[in-house]
Amino acid sequence: MAEKHTHIIELKGIIKEYHPQKSFFSKGENKIVALNNINLGIKKGEIFGLVGQSGSGKTTMGRLLVKLEEPTKGTILLNKRPVTHLAGKALNNYRSRVQMIFQDPYQSLNPHLSISETILEPLKVHKIGTIVQRREKVIHTLETVGLLPGKDYYNRYPHQLSGGQRQRVAIARAIVLEPEFVVADEPTSMLDATIAIQLFKLLTRIRKEFNMTFLFITHNLAAAKYLCDRIAVIHEGNIVEVDSTNEIIGNPQHPYTKKLIQVQPGFHFNHLS
Amino acid sequence: MAILSVDNLSIGYQTKKGMLKAVNDISFSIEQGRSLGFVGESGCGKTTIGMTLMGLLPDNASILSGNINFMEKDLCDFSEDQWRNIRGKDVAMIFQAAMNALNPVFRVGEQIAEAIVTHNPAFSKNEVNDRLKKLYNMVEIPEHRISDFPHEYSGGMKQRAIIAMALACSPKLIIADEPTTALDVIVQDQILKEIKKIQQALNMSLIFISHDIAVVAEVCEDICVMYAGQIIEKGSKREVFTSPKHPYTKTLLSSYLSLDSDENILIPDMMETPDLIDANPGCQFSCNCNCRSTECSKNAPGWIDISKTHKAFCCEQGLSRTNNG
C-alpha cells in the first residue's frame, strides 16, 4: 500500500504509568510502566495486530485509545487531531466513532441488562434511530455476529448465555454504531475454531463494507497472521517490532518476536501420541 | 469400573419461548485416573454438563431424563444436603472465567483455607495451614504470596490459585471448564502441564472442557466431540484427532489456525444454528451436513462403531464424505 495512506489513529510518545498504592510489603517507589514511549500509526481501513504476552500493555493501549484512561505523557491523534482535551460534545462524538470490544465478557457485560438493552444502550446514548429502527438494528447486529435467530437472544440476560455467546454480544455492542475504529481485545478467546474463523471473516467483511479500521489485540499469533495486514509486537510496554504480517511471521527480526513464534502451539496430527 | 457413568442424559432450560434442550441424550463414562475432554462449538452444552455434575444448575434448568452414577450413587435425585456432602470433596470444578471469581476483598490464602475448612471442620488451625502450604507448593505459587490479595496476582497466578482451591479436598473427580482461555500461550502451557501432573500424581479423574482442540489434545486421553447438545463422536485422542469421522469434527479440525495454515484454509460458511428450543428429534447437525439425508433430522442416526473405542453418531453417507465445506 502506498505511503499516501492516511493514518486514522496515531500514538506519539505515549507513556502510561500506574502508581499502585503502597502496601506493607512494597516499600519505596511503586511504579508500573505499562506503556513506555509508544509511537505507532494505524492506517485507515487496515486490521492492525497487537501481539504480546500477558501483562505486556495491550489492554492498556486499548483503554487509552477509547479514552477510558489518559496517558501519562504523549498524544493520541484521530484523523490528525489530538484527542487529549476533548470534552462535551466533541468527546461524545469521539466515543461514537471509536469503540472497544472488551477482553472478558464475564466482566464487561452488565448482568442487570438484557441482551437487547446492552446493545441498545449505545444507540440510545447517541440518539440514533427510532424505537422500531433500533430494535431492528439490534436484531440485525445479533445475527451478524452469528447469534441466530436474533429474536431468541433479545430478552435473555448474560447469565443465560454460554461464554462464547457472551463474547459475541460484546462484539455486537461494539459494532452496532458502525464506528470508524474498533479496538478488539481478544475478541475470540472463548470461541471454538469454527466460529472464530467465521467471525474473522465477518470482521474482514465489515472492514470492507464500512471501511472500518481495527486494532486486533491477541496473544494468538496464528489468528493475527490470518487476520491482520500489519502486526506490532509488544514486550513489557515497548513495541519491539512493527511490520507487515508476512515479514513479522516469515522474517522476524527481534529476538522476542522469534521467541513468540517458537512457543505458538501447533496442532499437528502426527505429533499426537 | 467407571467412577462416573452418565446414561442418556438430557438437560433443559426453561425459557420464555419454551424448553431449551441444552444437553440432548448424552452418554459417557470415565474411569478412575483417566482424563476425558469435551470439545465443541460455543453454546453446545459443555458448561451445562459440568454444572450438572456439581449439582449447580440454575433454577430454570432441569434434568429431563437419564441417569448419572457417581461412585455408585445416583446423582439425579440428590437433595441439596447430599450435594453439599460431595461437592468440593468428591467432585470439584474449576469454573469458566473463575479468575474473576476470587473475592477482591479477601486474601487469596484465606479463600482457599475456607474451602479446606468447609469439608474438614475438625482441622486445627495448623492443619489448615499445612494443607494450604502443600496446595501452594503443588500449584507452584511461592508460599510467601499466600496472604496477598487477588489484584496482586497476575492472571496466571490467579488461575493457579483457583486450581489450588479446586484441589483443596483432593477430589476424586475434577471438572476443568476452560481453565486457560484468559492466559497467554506461555502461561497456558505451564498451567496445562500443572493440571496434568497433579491429576496423574493424585490419580484423579479429570473432565476437561475446552473449545480449543490443541488444549484438549495436550491434556486428555479420551475425547467427546459435542454439537448442539449431542455428543457426535468419541474415542481416544489419537482416533478422534487423527482420523475424525463425523463431518462436524472434520470441520472443527480443519478450521484450526496455526502459523503454518495456508491462506486458503477451508473456511466453513456461517453454519445454520440448530434450534435448541424446538429441536428436531434426530441429528442436530443434519441442517449443516451435506449427506443431505432427510432421514437424519427425523430419526437419530445411531452410533457407528469405527473401532472398539472410536464411535461416530452419524449415517453411512455422512461418514463417507471426505470433505464438507
Ligand SMILES: Nc1ncnc2c1ncn2[C@@H]1O[C@H](COP(=O)(O)OP(=O)(O)OP(=O)(O)O)[C@@H](O)[C@H]1O
Ligand atoms: N489499574 C491498574 N493499576 C495498576 N497496574 C495496572 C493497572 N492496569 C494495568 N496495570 C499493569 O499494567 C501492565 C499492563 O497490563 P495490561 O492489562 O495492559 O496487559 P495485557 O497485555 O492486556 O495482558 P493480558 O494479555 O493478560 O490481558 C501490567 O503489569 C498490569 O499489572
Ligand SMILES: Nc1ncnc2c1ncn2[C@@H]1O[C@H](COP(=O)(O)OP(=O)(O)OP(=O)(O)O)[C@@H](O)[C@H]1O
Ligand atoms: N440459564 C440459562 N437459561 C437459558 N438458556 C441457557 C442458560 N444457560 C445456558 N443456556 C443455553 O444453553 C446452551 C448451552 O450453554 P453452555 O453454557 O452449556 O454452553 P458451552 O458449551 O459451555 O459454551 P461456551 O463454549 O461458549 O462456554 C446455550 O445455547 C445457552 O445459551
Ligand SMILES: [Mg+2]
Ligand atoms: Mg489484556
Ligand SMILES: [Mg+2]
Ligand atoms: Mg461454557
